[in-house]
Amino acid sequence: MKEKNQISGHGLGIMKYAIMILGFMTLGSAEKVGLIDRIHLVPQPQKIVYAIKNIAFPTRISIIGIDSSVAGQKALAQTLAGILGRMEGIVYAFQNAYPYTITFKKEKSIKHLEGYSLVSEENGIAIRYSTDAGAYYAAQTLYQLLAYSYSGVNVLAFNQEPAEEGAPTKKYFPLLTIEDSPAYAVRSVMIDMGRAPFSIPLIKRVIRIMAHLKLNTLHLHLFDDQLMGFKFKNLPLGSENPAAITAGQLKEIVSYARSYHVSVMPEIESWGHVASIIYHYPKLLGAPGMYGGSSFAIGEKTFDLLGKIYDEIIPCLEETTAIHVGLDEAVWTLAPGEENKGLTPTVMVKRIYDILMTLGAKHKKQIIMHLWADHGGRPLPKEIGKKVVIEPWKYRQTDEPKIIAALQQYGGKDKTPLMMGAGASSVHYNGTYEATRFWCREGLKYPNVLGVTICIWETNDIAGKLITMYGGACAAWSPNTLERTDDDPIGERARNMADREMRKWQIIFPDANPDQINADRGPEAYQGRYVWPPRAGVPVAPTALPTPQ
Structure with a gap:
């Protein structure tokens, strides 16, 4: 019995060991992830239909219908050359040299100016578009399809592996059909040059990231209380800020952005947030701003200076352009001697509009004026009510009721x-995209909504807040793609998933690499001061010091 019991105990031990090993094998067995599930297109197309089968990733590719010597197609050609050129073993040519063809063709059947269709079949990909912008956006979708298909296994989790036979050694490409166009005509990103320095390389990188995410307007907040981000030639403004850009550099930015189908809209604060102007013109101080800083005293001397400011910036812009004049968070004060001349905030708006239109005619520019709606609403002169663009704002996740109310009002x-x-x-x-998601979802109900501005306020930490642009681009193009589920009422899981997918996207899109973004940026700044030692707290320029009131 003793021997039998010893044998039985040993057998039980072997059984337990075997069960344990099988358990580890079960726990360690990789989850099979199909090609479709490894591809996360951003922004998500309006309509995408995957076929049941995939094909072997093509190794010899012809690209037809693109002329890199054409200004509107140069960036598109660079996009495809950039991704295909990084793929080992892939040969491509911008001519009909290989059986597998990627064909771009302009067609009237594509009604939306920024829309496109993309059909992937066994012998190639057919892309149809109506404008160069539509072709470019199709190329961004194609870029992601190619990149995730070729190297998407590199971003799988440790317990995942590709489901296709022979993968990852053998690579595959999906057969699918995409029909796509944006929900909103204007998809803007605002960077705050009035609170932080932005180098020309960083601004250009922001433009490339925007364009890849199908965002089409760069809102340059040129100055604020803390910093003057533009160096004027005939005025002292900006001379104190070593990071201020010149007129020549602004022209360069505008031209560069246009090559990526991005418009540039400068914001020129014209009432509040003007301490960096008051630094040089203290007699024009009217009152503190709503949250500190400075507001202009309103009168003829202020209008005269605004005209000189506009006159140096307008020549840098495109023939048809938008200019944002701010007008938010200011305190109304008349300049001495202006008390009985009928000036009101509404009259001020009309005077500013007239100055812009006069200078637009002088420089042969067609200008559309934008302005903030402000906290208490924005009375507009009746005669320009349909000629300007008004912009209410809310940024917090808890602002959903206020966003709905603002849209009902405006x-x-x-x-x-x-x-x-x-x-x-x-x-x-x-960073955050929650308010952007609310705005874009609700804005679809109102026919006068042109689009959305994805603001990144008071910092040059683009890498740290990149989710704002990434998630915002999703909402601006396809508003219903970031919806919460019942078991995720505060959006925590959705945000975590968005962060995870953004990191995967950063791997396939080098322009969004945070190390490269920060290298272009230089020292981080916030609210006009450097953030980290050894310059922590040091103002970027003397205008970032408190303004005497």
């Missing part, structure tokens, strides 16, 4: 054209 048929101010406030240190 949205509707026959009302003033409307932009939606979204993105991240200065206290969203890690």
Whole structure:
């Protein structure tokens, strides 16, 4: 019995060991992830239909219908050359040299100016578009399809592996059909040059990231209380800021952006947020701003200076352009001697509009004026109510009821054209897209909504807040792609998933590499001061010091 019991105990031990090993094998067995599930297109197309089968990734590719010598197609050619050129073993040519063809063709059947169709079949890919912008956006979708198909296994989790036979050694490409166009005509990103320095390389990188995410307007907040981000030739403004850009550099930015189908809209603060101007013109100080800083005293001397400011910036812009004049968070004060001349905030708006139109005619520019709606609303002169664009703003996740209320107030048929101010406030240190999602979802109900501005306020930490642009681009193009589920009421899981997918995207899109973004940026700044030692707290320029009131 003793021997039998010993044998039985040993057998039981072997059984337990075997069960344990099988358990580890079960726990360690990789999850099979199919090609479709490894591809996360951003922004998500409006309509995508995958076929049942995939094909072997093509190794010899012809690209037909693109002329890199044409200004509107140069960036498109660079996009495809960039991704295909990094793929080992892949040969491509911008001519009919190989059986597998990627064909771009302009067609009237594509009705939306920025729309496109993309059909992937066994012998190649057919892309149809109506404008160069549509072709470019199709190429961005194609870039992601190629990149994730070729190297998507590199971003799988440790317990995942590709489901296809022979993968990852053998690579595959999906057969599918995409029909796509944006929900909103204007998809804007605002960077704050009035609170932080932005180098020309960083601005250009932002443009490339925007264009890849199908964002089409760069809103340059040129100055604010803390910093003057533009160096004027005939005025002292900006001479104190070593990071201020010149007129020549602004022209360079505008031209560079246009090559990526991005328009540039400068914001020229014209009432509040003007301490960096008051630094040089203290007699024009009217009152503190709503949250500190400075507001102009309103009168002829202020209008005269605004005209000189506009006159140096307008020549840098495209023939048809938008200019944002701010007008938010200011305190109304008349300049001495202007008390009985009928000036009101509404009259001020009309005077500023008239100055812009006069200078636009002088420089042969067609200008559309934008302005913030402000906290208490924005009375507009009746005669320009349909000629300007008004923009309410909200940035917090808890602002959903206020966003709905703002759209009910400003949205509707026959009302003033409307932009939606979204993105991240200065206290969203890690960025956010929640308010952008609310705005874009609700804005679809109102015919006068032109689009959305994804704001990145008071910092040059683009890498740290990149989720603002990434998630915002999804909402601006396809508003219903970031919806929460019942078991994720505050969006925590959705945000974590968005962060994870963004990191995968950063791997396949080098322009979004945070190390490269920060290298272009230089020292991080926030609210006009450097953030980290050894210059922590040091102002970027003397205008970032408190303004005497």
